[in-house]
Amino acid sequence: MRTSITRNRILTVLALAGFVVFLVYAQTNWDAYRLRILNLCAVYTIFAVTFNLIYGYTGQFSLGHAGFAAIGAYAAALLTMSPEQKAANFFLAPIIPLLRDVEWPFLPALLVGGTLAALASLLIGWPALRLRGDYLAIATLGFSEIIRVLFVNWQRITNGSLGLKGIPDHTNVYWSWGAALVTIFVVKRLVDSSYGRALRAVRDDEVAAQALGVRLFTHKMMAFMLSSFFVGVAGGLMANLISTIDPKVFMFFLTYQIVGITVMGGMSSLTGSLVAAVLYTVFLEVLRPIESPFDLGPLHIPGIPGMRMVLFSTLLLLVILFYRQGLFGQREFSWDGLLNTLARLHRRVTGLWGRTPPPSTVEKGEQ
């Protein structure tokens, strides 16, 4: 028991070190296009892991991710842009004086974005988390739309539908994957603690959980605010990655993708969220050619924009219909699990090659 804990610790440290080496290699050698995908993988991982926290573990169906991400994105963008950039952006109406001359470092800007998102979730959760059932979904959906409309109309803060251009490209793989790892660490530690047991109890049976003394509202609110905080941070990372944002980036479609990724990865599996987020982001790029015209032998296929989303939605539908547990179900990655699988594979492979045929099989074969 003790030795396997030590072994697992060592393996974790080694894996993390290996991952850091990979990040350093990627950051120095990869081109901008591939780096952007690697960064987006981290951003979507944060989105999926936080959705898992609020829905997979706590059972509260929130559809507010796009709204919280928008808050974090605009906050980080406005706080990190230089006064000159802002002056160039806001040509229809000048930016409000309060924001005109600020130019903050990245970290405090991200944290402010996360905090504002968390405060917004407090505001919505205050009424909506007291009600049972699907009210939260409706309230958060409405909130996301309201945020978008506000951001279109707050000309002097958000530059309206023109959006913000020339946001400094602070986001690199260290920031994005650093934030993703912190998110995974915090969420994993939380759901594995006594609070996590209480959250799952709330998800499984509110009446029984409350009868056992679990404060429903406090626990739901804690999960909701923590989830929204990290969504806000991810929004900020996204803004300083893609360097141009406008309200259209944060339509319901963003939330839809996040829900889909999390369902496919497996509710209540952070491993699933991570794997599905990375696969989704990568496949979205790999499949980009199918949206432009191509020839399949003698067949000419015209470009259909949105084809990838049709594929994604179809796949999501199939998962929901036939494979509800998704890639990982409730399971998590563990070293013991990996080593066991490897050992099984090894046995099977050596068995296939017949290097060490078990004597009993040989005898049977001769009879």
Next chain:
Amino acid sequence: MALLQLRHVSKRFGGLVAVNNFSTELQAGELCALIGPNGSGKTTIFNLITGIYRPTEGEIWFDGHNITGRRPDQITRLGIARTFQNIRLFSGLDVLGNVMVGQHLRLKSDPASAVLRLPHYLREERAMQRRAQELLEALNLAHLAHEKATALPYGQQRKLEIARALASNPKLLLLDEPAAGMNTAEAEELMAFIQHILEHFKLTIFLIEHQMRVVMGICPRIIVIDYGEIIAEGPPATIQNNPRVIEAYLGVGTYA
């Protein structure tokens, strides 16, 4: 003073009077049974005591506090725990996890210390685990600690619900038909066990049962209700021969 007092409690659902002018007292250390035919209002009385429903009229006092209209978790914090007639275990947690949820309300560490695994959190977590293990041993469920709770056989699920309720360190334990679905031998064994925990955990127990026979042996006092009203109250010997009780039970058939 009595540990639990119900003073002229009534509960109406629209036009239906589920509980009518119900008054009783439970002294600390008492084991009292609440019996009555189907739909007579037994579970509703438990739901009123635990705050799931608010009384239409009347007051409920527990341990010197007026708990009328308080939230269920606040009432549990004061020291009332219960089990449910239709078992309500947490399907996403194992057996040990289910019991440990029952201790969560006594946790002092905040979420941040839990995430950071600070020493005082780890100490509390270990203590919770030890106590949960003890409770499982007391109920002969220790070997199932890491099984999925809802995969257990019915009888063991009922026992697990009792263990989970005990985990919150209650003064008063409410058991809603704990022997439901058990055969006579199992039910008798369970009643002996209930008597055992009454003394061992220094509890007061209020117990709903369908069949008078099951509780006659262990409950010094029985309250019989019909249509939400008390029709008889006293030791088993007097209840058994009470004509109104016989009528209520014979009226619905097979419960004698």
